[in-house]
Structure formats: structure tokens, C-alpha cells
Amino acid sequence: MVNSRKMKESIIFKPIGIIHSPFITVENMPIQSRSAEGIDGSVEIFDEYQAGLQDLDGFSHIILIYYFHKSNGFKLKASPFLEDVEHGVFAIRAPRRPNPIGISIVKLKSIDNGILSVENIDILDGTPLLDIKPYVPSFDSYPEAVTGWLTPHSEKVKSGVSDERFK
Amino acid sequence: MVNSRKMKESIIFKPIGIIHSPFITVENMPIQSRSAEGIDGSVEIFDEYQAGLQDLDGFSHIILIYYFHKSNGFKLKASPFLEDVEHGVFAIRAPRRPNPIGISIVKLKSIDNGILSVENIDILDGTPLLDIKPYVPSFDSYPEAVTGWLTPHSEKVKSGVSDERFK
Numbered sequence: 053m054v055n056s057r058k059m060k061e062s063i064i065f066k067p068i069g070i071i072h073s074p075f076i077t078v079e080n081m082p083i084q085s086r087s088a089e090g091i092d093g094s095v096e097i098f099d100e101y102q103a104g105l106q107d108l109d110g111f112s113h114i115i116l117i118y119y120f121h122k123s124n125g126f127k128l129k130a131s132p133f134l135e136d137v138e139h140g141v142f143a144i145r146a147p148r149r150p151n152p153i154g155i156s157i158v159k160l161k162s163i164d165n166g167i168l169s170v171e172n173i174d175i176l177d178g179t180p181l182l183d184i185k186p187y188v189p190s191f192d193s194y195p196e197a198v199t200g201w202l203t204p205h206s207e208k209v210k211s212g213v214s215d216e217r218f219k
Numbered sequence: 220m221v222n223s224r225k226m227k228e229s230i231i232f233k234p235i236g237i238i239h240s241p242f243i244t245v246e247n248m249p250i251q252s253r254s255a256e257g258i259d260g261s262v263e264i265f266d267e268y269q270a271g272l273q274d275l276d277g278f279s280h281i282i283l284i285y286y287f288h289k290s291n292g293f294k295l296k297a298s299p300f301l302e303d304v305e306h307g308v309f310a311i312r313a314p315r316r317p318n319p320i321g322i323s324i325v326k327l328k329s330i331d332n333g334i335l336s337v338e339n340i341d342i343l344d345g346t347p348l349l350d351i352k353p354y355v356p357s358f359d360s361y362p363e364a365v366t367g368w369l370t371p372h373s374e375k376v377k378s379g380v381s382d383e384r385f386k
Contacts (some may be wrong), residue, residue: 060234061234063231063233063234063347064229064231065225065229065230065318065320066317067230068318094362098285101295103296104295104310105307105309107306107307108309110310110366111364111365112365113364117320119230121286128271129270142271142281142350142353143274144272144353145352150268150350151275151284152237155322182318183320183350185309186310186321186367189364189366191324192360192361193358194324195356195362197278197279197280199279199353199354200353206355206357
């Protein structure tokens with residue numbers, strides 16, 4: 053059996069790089085990378101981790117896992133950007149989460165000297181990067197997945213921008 | 220400008236639950252949820268976070284973000300399960316990463332009393348859960364993504380099981 057007390061111990065991570073984007077404040081930021089089509093950004097990997105980038109340039113898309121560093125506390129129920137109805141925090145993608153971890157799938161254009169040029173970025177400038185994984189459709193793509201409360205809003209996602217709700 | 224020194228500070232997370240699966244050891248575990256079709260598991264959410272599950276049951280697939288708690292250190296270059304050639308750690312999905320964060324997309328069958336019944340689980344029993352996000356194809360599904368070194372191995376993924384390499 054798992055010892056629950058031990059399971060509640062803290063887990064410590066350290067940033068491996070910094071994400072740069074045109075979004076200096078949360079206002080008017082795209083709510084998802086699909087709303088951020090054509091928006092360029094870059095990901096700076098700290099020197100000591102750059103060797104880990106080998107062969108990543110063969111992938112067209114990558115998964116960025118990062119720390120929502122501007123997220124302040126969390127609420128277990130919140131209204132998402134797309135509607136005024138409250139949902140559980142695990143049923144929405146908002147930043148104010150018990151562990152403020154964000155994931156975004158972005159298009160990888162090139163890698164040069166530890167700097168990744170990416171497209172479709174929906175992330176705040178200066179965000180600490182925790183991990184990068186290659187996007188693999190056979191692991192990650194489920195085009196037929198059912199999306200609950202989000203279904204009637206799927207068209208709005210493309211033009212969706214954020215507001216001050218999550219500051 | 221971002222202050223790089225500050226960016227390297229530690230980030231602390233706490234588990235929100237525990238993942239249960241038939242995989243007690245790393246050997247013979249599926250290497251991805253797509254290799255784990257039909258394998259049942261469950262996700263136990265700690266009492267204090269269960270309110271955050273509201274409306275998650277409308278989604279057919281969810282993204283589990285977890286801590287590779289058995290991963291011991293990391294190497295910036297490693298051979299993945301699928302071939303003996305070394306690649307950068309950010310171009311593979313192996314557990315031994317600078318920040319040992321795992322993500323898996325699993326099928327959500329039901330939620331009852333803070334326990335999620337899931338299918339297609341490729342995660343070690345007892346793994347600490349950090350976050351859950353709803354899987355949304357318009358954010359997360361890129362079926363045409365190009366997969367670099369992995370391309371010739373895509374068929375093998377379905378039957379792929381792990382070995383002792385990452386203990």
C-alpha cells in the first residue's frame with residue numbers, strides 16, 4: 053500500500069529555461085495555442101541543459117511544460133474564459149490550479165544555439181520552462197475526444213483572448 | 220529583462236492524488252498509453268481537491284500530469300526504448316529528465332467519490348499526481364505532426380513495453 057502521508061511531501065523542480073513571447077501582461081493573451089496562430093515566440097534553454105535538445109529539431113510540434121509563475125493561489129471552482137458558469141479547476145485549463153503547471157503545444161520552427169523559435173505561442177513572456185517533450189500523434193492526438201461543457205464553445209476558442217480574471 | 224538568477228529558483232509542488240495501475244515495477248510496463256489499450260487503472264484524488272473534479276466527467280479523455288517518482292537522476296542524452304541510438308532527453312519521452320514530469324492521455328470512464336476510473340494507463344502504481352487537465356482536440360490534437368527519429372518506429376509503439384533501462 054502507498055503511504056499517503058509520504059505522498060503529500062513536496063516535490064521540487066527547477067526551471068530549465070525561459071519562454072519569451074509578445075505577451076507582457078495577461079490581458080489580451082490568447083487563451084490557447086490554437087488561438088495564437090502565427091504568433092512567434094522563443095524558448096531559451098539554460099546552457100547546462102542544451103545538450104538535451106539533440107534531435108528535437110526533427111519534430112514539427114513540441115509540448116512545453118511550464119510554471120504559471122504569475123498565478124496567485126487557486127480556486128477549486130472557477131469560471132473559464134469561455135463562459136460564466138463555474139466548473140471544477142480540473143475541468144478547465146485556467147492557470148490558478150493547486151499545482152500551477154501549464155502545457156502548450158507549439159510549432160517548432162528552428163533551434164539555434166539553445167534558442168528554440170516557435171509559433172502559436174499562448175504563454176506569458178518570462179515564464180519558467182520545466183520540460184519539453186516531442187509531440188507524437190500516436191501518443192497525443194485524439195481528434196474524436198468528447199469535450200463536455202466546452203463542446204458548444206469550440207469555435208470561439210480560435211479567437212479567444214484572456215481577460216483579467218486569473219491575475 | 221528577466222532576471223536569470225531569480226528564474227533558477229526552486230518551484231515546489233505537492234501531489235493532489237495517487238495513480239493506481241497494475242504496474243508495480245518498471246519492467247514490462249507499456250511505454251505509452253497507446254501501448255496500454257484496455258488496461259484499467261484508477262486515480263485517487265485527495266479529499267481536499269475533490270471539489271475541483273466538477274464537470275470533468277463530460278470529457279472522454281483527460282491529461283494526467285504526474286511525478287516520475289522512481290526516476291533516479293537524469294542524463295541529457297539517452298537511448299529511448301524504441302532504438303539503441305542516443306537522442307537528447309527533450310527529444311524522447313523517457314522518465315529520467317531534469318524535471319521528472321510525466322504526461323499521459325487516458326480515457327476517462329467514470330468518477331465516483333473522488334476516484335477516477337481510467338483506461339489505457341501506462342503509469343507505475345503509486346505515482347504522485349500533480350494535475351489533471353481536460354483533453355480538448357482543438358487545443359491538443361495535431362494528427363499531422365512530424366515526428367523526427369520516431370517516424371520509422373510508429374508501428375512499434377503499439378506493442379512497445381519498457382525494460383530496465385530507466386530504473
